[in-house]
Amino acid sequence: MLLNKNNAGLEAEKLAATFLTNHGLKLVTQNYHCRFGEIDLIMNDAQTLVFIEVRLRSNSQFGSAASSITPQKQKKLILTAQHYLQQHGSSACRFDAILMRTNDLQSIEWIRNAFDA
Numbered sequence: 001m002l003l004n005k006n007n008a009g010l011e012a013e014k015l016a017a018t019f020l021t022n023h024g025l026k027l028v029t030q031n032y033h034c035r036f037g038e039i040d041l042i043m044n045d046a047q048t049l050v051f052i053e054v055r056l057r058s059n060s061q062f063g064s065a066a067s068s069i070t071p072q073k074q075k076k077l078i079l080t081a082q083h084y085l086q087q088h089g090s091s092a093c094r095f096d097a098i099l100m101r102t103n104d105l106q107s108i109e110w111i112r113n114a115f116d117a
Helices: 007-021 071-088
Strands: 025-035 037-045 048-056 091-101 107-114
Touching: 007 025, 007 048, 007 071, 007 091, 025 071, 037 071, 048 071, 071 091
Parallel strands: 048 091
Antiparallel strands: 025 037, 037 048, 091 107
């Protein structure tokens, strides 16, 4: 079965959640939406709340997965995270990125503290 872009993205998020769970993080929520945007995964890493952007880029013709997290995208993620914290209480937090070239665990690159708020 061929995966369309949305299915591939959802599959990448599931793999990222599995990868991070295997590394000791605990899933809080997936695909948190508000008027500012969406956060793919929100997880706990000990006492730190981690907002995670998952990027799958099998074709680097238009840039790498890392370069697709532009300053504009970062701003949306920060605003969405602030909204989440207002709704659920303040906490120590950070922004991580999961970058993938293919939809498998071996292609995952985990960047902790990918950017600052």
